Amino acid sequence: MNDITLTDKDEATLLHAMSATGIFVTCGLETPNIMVTHWGMFGELWGRQVFSLPVRSTKFSYRIIKETKSFALNVPARDMRTEISLCDTISGFKVNKFETLNLHPKRARSIDAYILGECGLIVEYKVVAIIPPENIEKQVDDLFISARPHTVFVGEAVDAYRLK
């Protein structure tokens, strides 16, 4: 178990960016990729500091996170709404998004992935649990709004720092 303490300011920055614009999620070393999320659960679970990241199984990021069992949250340090919306329209199956979006990869400190040099707060996670949608006992019929619901990757924070 790791003892990573995020300050109240870090938590507020992360949660605000997630709901305001979305944040970048980076993953993979040999096949580095970037996705965006504005969904996710941040807090303590099973005595660990966790972030639960929902990813559809159709995404390239799903494949990478399942393999590398890690991901990083990258919180923009400036207005990156253009990059966020572009990131949504292109897939890592077809292109290297770092190159296509002219974003600068930096080696993550504690996981096998890159992070975004353009961002401020970075939090690195190791996956401690994977919750596939078929294992979720739905109590309401319309819980999933899509035919391809998300798998939830529960990550434990293993490193947190600011680039800017």
Ligand SMILES: Cc1cc2nc3c(=O)[nH]c(=O)nc-3n(C[C@H](O)[C@H](O)[C@H](O)COP(=O)(O)O)c2cc1C
């Ligand atoms: C604001 C925003 C929030 C998003 N949230 C999620 C999410 O929670 N889970 C997810 O799987 N995709 C989400 N997406 C879509 C992915 O970021 C997008 O499809 C990405 O390009 C996936 O690429 P990949 O196939 O290369 O992994 C979101 C996109 C945007 C713009």
